[in-house]
Amino acid sequence: MTTATLLVSCPDQKGLVAKISDWVFSHGGNILHADQHADSTAGLFLMRVEWDLENFDLARSEIDPTFKKLATEIQAKWSIQFSDYVRRIAIFVSKQDHCLYDLILRQRSHELSATIPVVISNHPDLEKVAHNFGINYHHIAISPNNKLEQEKQQLALLKQYKIDLVVLAKYMQVLSPDFLAEFPQVINIHHSFLPAFAGANPYHRAYKRGVKIIGATAHYVTDELDEGPIIEQDVIRVSHRDSVTDLIRKGKDLERIVLARAVRQHLQNRVLIYGQSANSDLGLRTVVFD
Template sequence: MSIKTVILQFICPDKPGLVSDLASWIASKNGNIRHADHHTDADAKLFLSRIEWDLDGFLLDKNEITSEVNLLEQRLNGKAVLSFSDDFPNVAIFVSKQSHCLVDLLWRVKAGELCMNVPLVISNHSDLEEICSNFSIPFKLIQVNKNNKADSESKILDLLHEYNIDLGVLAKYMQILSSSFLEQFPNLINIHHSFLPAFKGAQPYHQAWDRGVKLIGATAHYVTKDLDAGPIIEQTISNVSHRDEVSDLIRKGRDLERVALARALRLHLKRQVIVYRGRTAVFT
């Protein structure tokens, strides 16, 4: 039986005594702290903290914790994200034709490695419908072309609302989402098949092969309006040599993509990532 915990992510202006202040507040409510990680950004004069403690035995229920954290935000002029380990978010997976990331994520969810629900897979092609059927997950085909993009995105937004989706994962979804879409649903993680910021855009493995690189990588990042420029969560790399052809880079890259995306998603679900100033602090 897993232990239920409370996770507090907190950002505020830096000043002496903040670690003691937060820990004392938790201790005063009989909280048993399991993990505490802190970081000070000296340039921005910001204090970042992630604290996780047992829910069992804590003197406040979930609603009371939320109210007190709101007061904490006001007192310290900060911003908090409060989470509970037993609350599993609803995650929609976006795909096109490539199956490797989708299969990997669904297997990890089934094995209990990723604490999330997947009530929906969205695709612009029908190729992966059978895979979703094997996992008993609804598959929604929303075809996209240059003439119906706005209408297609509207249908996707309706589905996200209908299925009460908290997070979207672009698992090799080969479409660029519009700024209008991202304004309405900004909670997205993407896997990019290169070691960003190098080789942005299409065919990065071909670009890498042309340059004769000796390392290739994959990058999982949050999606923003700027293409392939969102805050980076996780990156993985592999050695390559002059003997490798483009097909070898693509094969190795698929392995990297699976690992990077799964790691990034796990970090996000465990609330180990704090986004600030267009970048991330990852507490591992």
């Protein structure tokens, strides 16, 4: 079964569920899943609708322009994705391999509906891992002096491999605003329960504070470090008996799970971003539909 998924956000108003559902029905669509949320603080209505395309009377190229009339009426922002489009992921890494292995194995076991044609790294260490799975590997060294020039090479590779999504799987570099302006579809895994312990060495800082839980956060990347809209988070308990090494070991297990969940939710078109900048009264945030 091939389906279409509509993600829509607009000012909250009466009758939106009926209007959007009726638009799908009027063109022969059979709605399989529908979920919605009204954010009273933002005054926004957010909805995800997925329908079967078998008897839908619009060609794919006609869906966007046809829905535009209703979208204009309700002042909506929207996107439409199709279930048979398999997205292409580039994984960025440094030296740690746990998230890289996890994503590749989940993709190979069909837990993630995507292809992984390339791994890009600022170190040569994980080349063998990529090659063992038949994945192309590109080592592009990054330093403060060559960062912008090297990022141009990375962007050229993303274009060459026709990449839809970049996943930072423990890539220990900050992407520049220029990079993100050209390629904004980036998910990062951060080794703490944001907003706690943003930045570097969170496990060491958590140990110093004597925390009783540690966490991991997967989020979209923005210009503001570790301030991007959050997709997925989880925590695990720790105790006074745990050393920094124990925190790191437990944290790595959590990082794998949280990153995989976030990537899967993105690939299934379940994440809708709304709001403004992280410094505004209503920061960038997400609705993640079940």
